[in-house]
Amino acid sequence: MIIPIPPMTNLLSASMFSHDCSRNEDHPTVIPICRITAVRQAQVYGVLHYSPQLKHLFLCSTIDDLKSTRLLAAAISRMSNLHTLHVLNVAFEWPESKLVPTIVACCPPSLITLDIRYRSWDEGCDSKELKTEEDWEAAVEAVKHFMPLLGEENGVPIVPRQGSLDRLSHLHTSQLETLTLEEVLSVFKQCPNITNIFNLELGGHIDPMDVAKCIIEHCPKVNRLTHHHVLVDFQLIMNILSILPTDTLQAFVCCVPDKSSANLASRLLRHSASLREIHLRKYQDFSSKAFQSILVHCQALETFSCEGHGPVHTIKFNLADVTEIPWGATRLKHLRLMIAMDYVEPTGEGPLYQRLSQTNLSAADYNQMVMLKKLYHQIGRLIDLETLNMRLFDPLRPGYYTKDDEISFPGMLSLPREDSNRLGYLHLLAGLKKLRTLHRVIIARHDETIKMVEQPEVEWIAQNWPSLEEITFFRSPEPGQSKPQPRPSCFLWLQDQMPRLKMHVPGTY
Template identity: 25%
Template sequence: TQMAQVCWLVFLNRGLVDLRLNGIPLLDRRVGQLLAGVIAGLSKLRRLEVLVHCVKRGDDWMRLWPYLFFACPPSIQKLRMIFEDYQANCGVRHSVEEEEVDDDDGEYYETNYGYEPKDMPHWEYYLDYEMEEEELEEDEGGMSEDLVVPAVAATSFVRRQEPLSNLEELFFHGMHGYHWDSLTDLRSMFTHCPNIKKLNTYVKAGDEAIKAMGQFIAKTCPKIEVLEGGSFQKDSRGSEEYRILTSLPAQQVIHVELIDCPLKIIDPAFNIKIQQHSIILREIHIGRNRSHVTISASTILKECSNLEALFVPFSINGYYITLDDALRSPWVCTKLQTLMIAISGCDLPVEREVLLPYYLRPPPITLSETYHFSQLEDLYQQIGTLTSLKDLNLRMVPLKANGQVDERKVNNNIAMSFPAMLSVGDTYAGRPGFLNHLSGLKKLETLRGSFSAETYESEKTIEWPEVVWMDQNWPLLRHAEFFSDKNKVTPPFKWLKSKRRNGRPLLRIVAGYESSGEIGSEDDDVF
């Protein structure tokens, strides 16, 4: 949609309460003034979302974003502004050449918008630079240089002076890769947002600016409860959220995301700061590192009694915790509904004197195995206390002999399963099993991670008793990553699927399939 049409339509609907503009080109100052003037007239507007395509050249786009922010009416409650490179999103390279307009006599270029001056409000005319799709096509001579230079009307823009007292949610992502030498304009923006409760920002700046800005935002916007996404950053995101978190009043933040946050910030100071909000915190995200790095989550597990979701994703990169860290203190986060975490040190110790694994040899198990199983049992018992848990994504982190993450196993998605976790055990045979410790997970709906039924251990220890137990104790289970392929599903698990009929939730047991949660019959070929 071309800018004149967009602005004209918005102008005709000044009673709008929700406005979302996706991919609009904002290529010069006068375009910004036009759009700002229209937005300023929406006195009832509560929600504004704008994805803007700007010219990244130099600081041009920096002169445009204030138009949008300072045009927002006082009624605004949710504001989302994203700025992207115009050329990158068009998928073509082109240049925009300035053309002169005689403002004195009101000359303007003929436009292809289909509107005549008599159809427009009494706005002053301005230049906009846009290309029709056919003019972007390449010919034998290359890209066409003939640009349409339309003229549309622009309303006068008056910068709002009063703060946005009703604004509670602010999402501001500046041009990707742009380094802010000065954050003066941003300080002005946050000064106008004294009551925001939810903040998500992305601005690239230096270390000192990061620190100062975090403290400034916390002081200027003292009601922040939700810190989301990556924020002001140098080499990594998440630093600014941490700075704000440490500066806000205690027991206020309910949701925090630290994405790509540097390790020097995450550990150990992070645990100390978590304690300041441990009673009120409901959701924590710590994710995406450039490599596999261990962190401590013991404070979260032992202090955040009202936590409902903890996300620490682990795949080809990311953070993980050690088994010792997981067992450092009893877990008090019994209200958890979603848990995503990876734990190292769960593999059974390899002993040269023992040629066969515990499940292939007669009892007794060795002393080192006994000690390790006692630790694993403590872990499984802790998980079993999470009686509100609905989604469990628990992964084993394979380590090499030198203590480093085994990248080959991680990258190749080698099937793994927590030792004796999904087995009820066999007292007569002296084989340990701890599935009964998970009987409290009556609300469990999804089970992902290292729960493969295809490992050598699982093939020997997960049989009919275990599957019958799952049917009885996990009645709401609808998706579990037991198998990598439907052709590998064993008879006990086929029986388990067949039990999920007659009004019970359908069950998927192959990784990669998502359960729809539907009730009723199902095609037997779908696993």
């Protein structure tokens, strides 16, 4: 049931999928016996066995027993030029697998990137009845002449690598929670030059501090921590942060809130001189003052992104805290913020944007505009800024997800008018010569934009932002919508002056 092919000694890159879905069983090209997992594995491992020159391998398979694990390890150990290995283990249930330590022990010294992940497969695929010992033996008989290792009575022989994986810099693993502490530690002891710790999931029997100490001792180049899976314990990340040498961390990515994150800001500030990238999402335990401290003290920061998700805003970055202290992070290239600003109710003279004349501003209006001016001034100092994505929301309406056309940044894209004594702060952003993307700060259908962004403003944009590629004045067309939104003449003029400029709102925030 396998087509013999000659050894592919010149094959350098391969992507292989050896799992099957029963929804395809009626397709005329499907061979029923190939729905047997063991048959597909034998085919794939046979090809790998005779492809020793591979540099890049992506394998999506069901690796849920010792035989399949050892077969893969034996094939990989022969690939002396392998640079990248991605293994996606698709199974019905979480296997008690030794896949990670076995593969790590057998990978060639040439490996640079190793990515081993697990994915649960739905009930419609790979019927469990077809994954029996008899199925495996039948598959061996069918193809053992093609790959003799399949016929070994005492299991597939594998030869562990001598020495460590000195070239390996990226390690992404799952399926660690069934391993013993010694097995987990052995993985990191073989990878002295990895730089990224990504979503490590340990078993409850393992103390995260023991693993953290091993990583610090044996992986001294770790400078990036990533955590964005709700099922993964955050304590390991916190432990690494607490004992990592000061000013070592360069990037921190965390997309899942955790009750153990209350002291996260203070631990990040231990690396204020080295941090260049921070991404935070859904962080209800991160205070507004914590955000402020990062922007004030992390002077090397180039990317800072914090966002809420879903119908409830969990980011609490208040306008007063944003503007209270000058930012030290003046090297920012990418900035993404959600800012809480009290909504100023309309008066008899109309909404705030219609009152942006110094003679008509109330005390509340004036105080708010003072803080907004400070915000725009802070942003205007970021002369390396390339991407700016900001959104306002009203903290007095908790759980309310503000729409683009309901609230915008007053005066941000407006020029001051001496004839009408109208306030405007667009000129404060004249230093953003590298700005390529401006998202969410204003929308053209908003009444304020119609009244406050006119020909002088778009002429200013064309003159002062020469690198601009995207500015979200308009919504993307709705599904089935044939006619685009009509555009005022000033925006048509801007499009004519900057023909490559995109002026639509992206589909997601």
